[in-house]
Amino acid sequence: MLVTSKAILEASLQGYKNGKPFAVGAYNVNNMEQAQGIMKAAKETLSPVILQMSRGALKYAEDKYLRNIIMAAAEVNPEIPIAMHLDHGNSMETVKRVIDLGFTSVMIDGSLMEDSKTPSTFEYNVKITSEVVKYAHDRGVSVEGELGTLGGFEDGVGSGKEHLTNPDEAVEFVEKTGVDALAISIGTSHGAHKFKGEAKIAYDIIEAIRKKLPDTYLVAHGSSSVPAELVEIINQYGGQMEHTAGVPMDMLLKATQYGINKINVDTDLRLAATAAARKFMAENPSKFDQRDWSGAAREGIYLEVLSHMKAFKTAGHAQEVPNWDLEYMKAQYR
Ligand SMILES: [Zn+2]
Numbered sequence: 001m002l003v004t005s006k007a008i009l010e011a012s013l014q015g016y017k018n019g020k021p022f023a024v025g026a027y028n029v030n031n032m033e034q035a036q037g038i039m040k041a042a043k044e045t046l047s048p049v050i051l052q053m054s055r056g057a058l059k060y061a062e063d064k065y066l067r068n069i070i071m072a073a074a075e076v077n078p079e080i081p082i083a084m085h086l087d088h089g090n091s092m093e094t095v096k097r098v099i100d101l102g103f104t105s106v107m108i109d110g111s112l113m114e115d116s117k118t119p120s121t122f123e124y125n126v127k128i129t130s131e132v133v134k135y136a137h138d139r140g141v142s143v144e145g146e147l148g149t150l151g152g153f154e155d156g157v158g159s160g161k162e163h164l165t166n167p168d169e170a171v172e173f174v175e176k177t178g179v180d181a182l183a184i185s186i187g188t189s190h191g192a193h194k195f196k197g198e199a200k201i202a203y204d205i206i207e208a209i210r211k212k213l214p215d216t217y218l219v220a221h222g223s224s225s226v227p228a229e230l231v232e233i234i235n236q237y238g239g240q241m242e243h244t245a246g247v248p249m250d251m252l253l254k255a256t257q258y259g260i261n262k263i264n265v266d267t268d269l270r271l272a273a274t275a276a277a278r279k280f281m282a283e284n285p286s287k288f289d290q291r292d293w294s295g296a297a298r299e300g301i302y303l304e305v306l307s308h309m310k311a312f313k314t315a316g317h318a319q320e321v322p323n324w325d326l327e328y329m330k331a332q333y334r
Contacts, residue, residue, distance in 0.1 A: 002083075003323065004083060005105035026050035038302075039082075042318075048080065052107075070082070087264070090108075112149070164187065186202045190222045195245040201255055219262040268308070269305070272300040275300060
């Protein structure tokens, strides 16, 4: 079933408040096999799930193909709460476009200017985010904002310079904008090259923000684990990837204990699909049916998402997500 991110993340927040924290993974989707791989894991573990699409994904798959893939996922899995979410929206225009498509949740990343490269001012961020919140809430759609900047480059996302979110600014930002969820900068970054040395998460920042904002859903971006075994498979079968450090799963679980509710994972799915497809092609050099290697990639994604759903303790929480209808959602925001 299709629900808002707010419905899904409220279940996570209640878990935190009741001393049983779990996070919901937000997995990036660009095509049918990715959606199917993610949904197979969600169905098997009874996990609520956020399927998120970047502007790059909407361009690659075309808006309506992608929208209908997600609608199919919802139709085939009525027992699994699914949010259809825009990842890193950059403008009101993009937000309107995806809400028209039927998205139930949007992110507006006002930490960067519309080019998604230049860091913005706090005032700009408040202004664009408030406008999006007003527009989206009137239509029952939930909103994620971002404060602080993440390092890394992905789909034109990220300034390359990170600075951690200031907890007092976070309070002011949430009060002024009315966002439901807030992406905070806690030391992680986008892409496969997150850390030069050891991975570090600023748990003290999460703790301080969670204390000051007890009812806001907190989001960690750039949180792939970049499993070494996947990089090894890729390189064993002809790839040439540098070995780098991601965020280990146990550190992500610890982040949920400090109050993180949503964890964005993209790179790990890319690695899993590429590793599985490369291995399949190397071991089956005479095969040329796309269904064979795309099917192998789909299975790789399923296994990777399965491990995330278990690690984040999302498994088993599908039934806790309230099935708010659109009218109820609209009333909730007013
Ligand atoms: Zn992000």
